[in-house]
Amino acid sequence: MIAAPLLHALFPNIDDWGELGQACIDTLLMLGGSLALTVLIGLPLGVLLYLTARGQLRAMPKLYALTALVVNVLRSIPFIILMIVLMPVTYFLVGTRLGIRGAIPPLVIGAAPFFARLVETSLREVQPGVIEAAQAMGASTWQIVRRVLLPEARAGIAAAITVTAIALVGFTAMGGAIGAGGLGDLAYRYGYLSYKSDYMVVTVVLLILLVQALQVIGDRIVSRLSRH
Amino acid sequence: MIRFLDVHKSYRVEGRDVPALAPFNLDIDDGEVFGIIGHSGAGKSTLLRMINLLERPSGGRVLIGDVDMTALEEAALRLQRQRIGMIFQHFNLLGSQTVADNVAFPLKLAGTRDAAAIRARVDELLARVGLTAHADKYPSQLSGGQKQRVGIARALANRPSILLCDEATSALDPQTTGDVLELLAEINRELKLTIVLITHEMDVVRRICDRVAVLDAGRMVELGAVADVFLHPQHPTTRRFVEEALPEETAAGEAPYARVQGRILRLSFRGETTWTPSLSRVMRETGVDFNLLAGRIDRIKQMPYGQLTLALEGINVDAALQALRAAGIEIEEMTR
Numbered sequence: 001m002i003a004a005p006l007l008h009a010l011f012p013n014i015d016d017w018g019e020l021g022q023a024c025i026d027t028l029l030m031l032g033g034s035l036a037l038t039v040l041i042g043l044p045l046g047v048l049l050y051l052t053a054r055g056q057l058r059a060m061p062k063l064y065a066l067t068a069l070v071v072n073v074l075r076s077i078p079f080i081i082l083m084i085v086l087m088p089v090t091y092f093l094v095g096t097r098l099g100i101r102g103a104i105p106p107l108v109i110g111a112a113p114f115f116a117r118l119v120e121t122s123l124r125e126v127q128p129g130v131i132e133a134a135q136a137m138g139a140s141t142w143q144i145v146r147r148v149l150l151p152e153a154r155a156g157i158a159a160a161i162t163v164t165a166i167a168l169v170g171f172t173a174m175g176g177a178i179g180a181g182g183l184g185d186l187a188y189r190y191g192y193l194s195y196k197s198d199y200m201v202v203t204v205v206l207l208i209l210l211v212q213a214l215q216v217i218g219d220r221i222v223s224r225l226s227r228h
Numbered sequence: 229m230i231r232f233l234d235v236h237k238s239y240r241v242e243g244r245d246v247p248a249l250a251p252f253n254l255d256i257d258d259g260e261v262f263g264i265i266g267h268s269g270a271g272k273s274t275l276l277r278m279i280n281l282l283e284r285p286s287g288g289r290v291l292i293g294d295v296d297m298t299a300l301e302e303a304a305l306r307l308q309r310q311r312i313g314m315i316f317q318h319f320n321l322l323g324s325q326t327v328a329d330n331v332a333f334p335l336k337l338a339g340t341r342d343a344a345a346i347r348a349r350v351d352e353l354l355a356r357v358g359l360t361a362h363a364d365k366y367p368s369q370l371s372g373g374q375k376q377r378v379g380i381a382r383a384l385a386n387r388p389s390i391l392l393c394d395e396a397t398s399a400l401d402p403q404t405t406g407d408v409l410e411l412l413a414e415i416n417r418e419l420k421l422t423i424v425l426i427t428h429e430m431d432v433v434r435r436i437c438d439r440v441a442v443l444d445a446g447r448m449v450e451l452g453a454v455a456d457v458f459l460h461p462q463h464p465t466t467r468r469f470v471e472e473a474l475p476e477e478t479a480a481g482e483a484p485y486a487r488v489q490g491r492i493l494r495l496s497f498r499g500e501t502t503w504t505p506s507l508s509r510v511m512r513e514t515g516v517d518f519n520l521l522a523g524r525i526d527r528i529k530q531m532p533y534g535q536l537t538l539a540l541e542g543i544n545v546d547a548a549l550q551a552l553r554a555a556g557i558e559i560e561e562m563t564r
Binding site: 127129130132133134135136137138139140143147148151152154225 | 280282305306307308309310312314316318320321322323324325333334336337338382386392
């Protein structure tokens with residue numbers, strides 16, 4: 001291979017490219033797993049926030065206040081602290097505090113409240129008149145959620161998933177510092193602790209590419225969903 | 229029949245009860261087109277929404293046929309609502325769904341699973357409102373009039389017995405308004421559907437309603453057949469609405485007839501009396517001279533009418549008035 005000497009010249013400290021590849025895969029696995037669970041938990045949570053808010057379909061001010069409080073508390077803790085605080089919970093849930101599996105619970109707990117707020121905001125963008133029309137047709141609250149709110153807000157929700165995915169990339173990189181693995185781990189251990197700045201450059205470039213890719217794909221989906 | 233019994237409504241604003249509608253009774257007959265006219269804030273939107281309980285009355289009962297809507301549990305109320313269509317000023321279509329899916333929506337809500345049956349019903353409805361060619365378009369690709377037609381098709385999907393129209397033509401231009409009103413009148417005739425509409429335009433009432441209620445600041449100040457209310461408005465608010473529909477009557481400004489000689493009278497011809505030349509016959513026979521000051525000849529729904537403001541001069545004016553009344557013409561003496 002011609003590329004190998006060139007790579008060695010540019011990045012003299014990186015001798016195991018396979019490790020870098022594995023780190024990429026780990027980051028993608030953490031991202032995919034945590035994003036799926038974040039959406040799974042955050043979407044109903046966002047719907048709950050929307051429905052129970054004052055003046056909404058199922059207004060329950062006390063439940064709303066409680067949910068909003070939990071969401072706000074989780075959102076105000078910096079992720080790196082949240083990860084440490086949650087370690088016993090993580091161990092209880094997945095049996096380890098390390099690796100991809102150990103990273104996913106704090107990632108989800110950190111991102112789901114954030115995503116839920118974004119979902120709540122995009123549901124509020126749905127025209128109240130459309131909801132009133134569905135009520136006039138005899139729709140139940142569940143039918144309104146499934147057949148009116150979610151389809152009408154789908155572009156906004158897709159944008160929320162994009163923003164959340166990008167936030168999760170940042171979280172996974174941070175998680176690397178305390179044993180989660182992935183690109184953040186490499187950047188921290190080799191790039192920061194061992195002064196191998198070429199590791200830092202390569203991981204940062206890879207993270208930038210990942211974020212760019214997510215944004216482009218997300219934007220494309222959003223524009224497809226809002227084209228009608 | 230839709231029946232309001234001692235219904236009233238007030239809203240709680242900052243701990244105080246603010247009355248929106250004073251207690252009233254009202255019967256709306258099966259198959260009629262009933263108009264509710266009022267300025268914004270008069271309570272007409274609240275009144276309309278109390279029929280399908282989108283607004284719950286603060287007191288009193290709302291009956292549809294022999295069903296007490298105000299006494300229904302949520303599930304039973306939802307079933308009743310499927311039998312009441314509603315269209316809106318801003319159409320309120322699902323932007324994420326095609327025209328066909330919007331029309332199919334109430335069928336799916338009602339639990340129809342059979343895709344072929346849904347398809348057939350949607351095709352039938354789109355043909356009725358003249359939108360067959362637009363079935364696969366999205367609402368944002370349609371004009372206002374077309375959107376309202378989708379709204380009408382959607383409202384009719386579950387074969388309702390009542391259609392509620394919430395300012396259905398207020399966002400449309402005059403030409404489109406005419407088309408939509410014509411479609412509503414056609415639906416009323418062919419499907420024997422009761423239509424209750426709210427509007428702030430007397431012209432809408434004149435064109436399609438049988439009866440009208442006038443709301444002013446939460447009170448029903450006038451109620452009657454459209455021709456009676458339109459030709460002989462009693463309440464000042466009603467007069468203003470009628471004058472808005474007849475701009476030429478008010479164009480002259482203050483004391484318009486100050487310089488006119490003779491007695492000023494307003495003659496209303498309606499229905500049969502418009503077909504005979506009574507005015508010219510009576511004037512010739514009594515030798516009275518008339519000066520035509522203002523007038524309008526038009527239709528109230530299907531019925532032709534004329535309303536002329538005349539100044540009469542001559543010794544036989546009283547005899548002339550008697551003869552005109554005998555010919556079925558309604559006469560009001562006007563003040564200068």
